[in-house]
Amino acid sequence: MESKVVELRCGSVNYFGIGAIEHLPEIMERYKKMGISRVAIITGRSSYRKSGVWEKIKPLLEALNIEYAHYDGIKANPTVEQLDDAVKMVKEIQPQAVVGIGGGSPLDSSKAVAVLLRHPDRTARDLYRKRFTPLEALPVVAVNLTHGTGSEVDRYAVATIPEDKDKSGIGFDCIYPQYAIDDPTFTLTLSLRKVLYTSLDTLNHAIEAATTTLASAYTVMLAREVVELVARWLPVAVDDLSNLEARYWLLYASVLGGIAIDCAVVHLTHPMEHTLSAVRPELAHGLGLSILLPSVIKTIYPAKGDVLSQILKPIVPKLKGTPKEAKDAAKAVEEWIFSLGVKEKLHDVGFSEEDIPELVKYLKKAQEGGGSLSLSPVPVDDELLRQIYYESLSPIK
Ligand SMILES: [Fe+2]
Incomplete structure (x- = not known):
C-alpha cells in the first residue's frame, strides 16, 4: 500500500444526458428565488446560437424577468484583454451570477469574469499573474x-498573457461552476476538426x-474508461457527425477527463502545448496536444509503463509495461492519431527547430513560481523539454 493522501474531487452539480438543458429553467428559477435578477452571459461569437441553446435561454430569462448583459467576444485561446473587456461590458448591470455558454474558452472566461466581478479593483492580468488569491466569485452556470x-466540472481556467507568451492557468475552489449542463444534443453542430481536437484534448x-x-487509483480508473470510450466512439463520430450515441459517450469521457485533471492535474503535454498556442494563438489546443503526445508517452513510459500499458490497451493492446516498449507505444499512439485524420506535426503548423530554444524559454518563464511541470513522473530539465519539442517536429522515427 502506498502511503499517499489523494484528492477525490467532484465540485459541480452536473446535469448530464440528452435533454439536460431542460434543467436550466429550474436552475434559473432557483436563482430568481434567491434574489438573483441580473446575470452576465459570456459566449463566443456564434456557437451559443448555432447550437440552439440561445433559443432556450433567452425566452427563459425574459419570462423570469432576469436582466442580462451578454458579452459574445470570447475567441479561442482568449487573452486577458478580452476578459477585461467582458467585465467592463457586463458590469454595468451589476450581475449577481454568470452564465457561460460554449466550449472551453467561453466557460473558462465565465469563471474568470465571475472572479473579477467580485474583485472590481483587480484586472485579468492580476488574476492570471497570480497577484491575488480569490476566495470568492459569483456563482457560475x-x-x-x-x-x-471538462471545464464545466473543474476548478481551472486558462487565458493568454500575450506579452509573456504565456497561456496561464488558474485553479481555485471558488470557480467551480455551481451548475453544469452537458447535453450531447448541443455537440452535434461541432465541425469534424473540433470533434477530433476536443476528444483528443x-x-x-x-x-x-x-x-x-x-x-491515484481513482484517476487511473477514470483514464482507463476515458481511453476506452474515446478509442471506441471517436472513429464512429468521425465517420458520422450526426451519431448522437457517439457524442453522448465522447461527452461522458470529457466529463471524466475533467474530473481526472481536477484531482491529479496535468504534467508535460498541457504546459508544453500552452506555450505553443500562446506563441501561435491560431493553433487549436487539442491539435497541439496531439502533436506532443507521442513524444511525451515515449519520455514517461520507462517510469510509468505499468499505468500506460493498462490505460492505452484499447489503442495499443500488446503493451506489457516494460521500459523497452516506450518507442513502440509512442509510435502506435501516433499512428492511431494519424488514422483519425490528424496528421500534423510541429513542422506542419509553422514551428521549426530554430523556435525550440525560445519555446523552452517561454515555458520555463511561465512555470516560475510553480506549475504543473513539477508534477511530471520524470525529472524535467531544459534538455528534456527541448527533446520533446524536437521529436514532435515530425513523425517519430
Ligand atoms: Fe486540455
Whole structure:
C-alpha cells in the first residue's frame, strides 16, 4: 500500500444526458428565488446560437424577468484583454451570477469574469499573474457545448498573457461552476476538426492525470474508461457527425477527463502545448496536444509503463509495461492519431527547430513560481523539454 493522501474531487452539480438543458429553467428559477435578477452571459461569437441553446435561454430569462448583459467576444485561446473587456461590458448591470455558454474558452472566461466581478479593483492580468488569491466569485452556470475540456466540472481556467507568451492557468475552489449542463444534443453542430481536437484534448487529460505525481487509483480508473470510450466512439463520430450515441459517450469521457485533471492535474503535454498556442494563438489546443503526445508517452513510459500499458490497451493492446516498449507505444499512439485524420506535426503548423530554444524559454518563464511541470513522473530539465519539442517536429522515427 502506498502511503499517499489523494484528492477525490467532484465540485459541480452536473446535469448530464440528452435533454439536460431542460434543467436550466429550474436552475434559473432557483436563482430568481434567491434574489438573483441580473446575470452576465459570456459566449463566443456564434456557437451559443448555432447550437440552439440561445433559443432556450433567452425566452427563459425574459419570462423570469432576469436582466442580462451578454458579452459574445470570447475567441479561442482568449487573452486577458478580452476578459477585461467582458467585465467592463457586463458590469454595468451589476450581475449577481454568470452564465457561460460554449466550449472551453467561453466557460473558462465565465469563471474568470465571475472572479473579477467580485474583485472590481483587480484586472485579468492580476488574476492570471497570480497577484491575488480569490476566495470568492459569483456563482457560475456552465452550459457546455463541446466534448473536450471538462471545464464545466473543474476548478481551472486558462487565458493568454500575450506579452509573456504565456497561456496561464488558474485553479481555485471558488470557480467551480455551481451548475453544469452537458447535453450531447448541443455537440452535434461541432465541425469534424473540433470533434477530433476536443476528444483528443480529453484523451490527454486522462493520460496525464493518470501519470502525474498526484495520480491515484481513482484517476487511473477514470483514464482507463476515458481511453476506452474515446478509442471506441471517436472513429464512429468521425465517420458520422450526426451519431448522437457517439457524442453522448465522447461527452461522458470529457466529463471524466475533467474530473481526472481536477484531482491529479496535468504534467508535460498541457504546459508544453500552452506555450505553443500562446506563441501561435491560431493553433487549436487539442491539435497541439496531439502533436506532443507521442513524444511525451515515449519520455514517461520507462517510469510509468505499468499505468500506460493498462490505460492505452484499447489503442495499443500488446503493451506489457516494460521500459523497452516506450518507442513502440509512442509510435502506435501516433499512428492511431494519424488514422483519425490528424496528421500534423510541429513542422506542419509553422514551428521549426530554430523556435525550440525560445519555446523552452517561454515555458520555463511561465512555470516560475510553480506549475504543473513539477508534477511530471520524470525529472524535467531544459534538455528534456527541448527533446520533446524536437521529436514532435515530425513523425517519430
Ligand atoms: Fe486540455
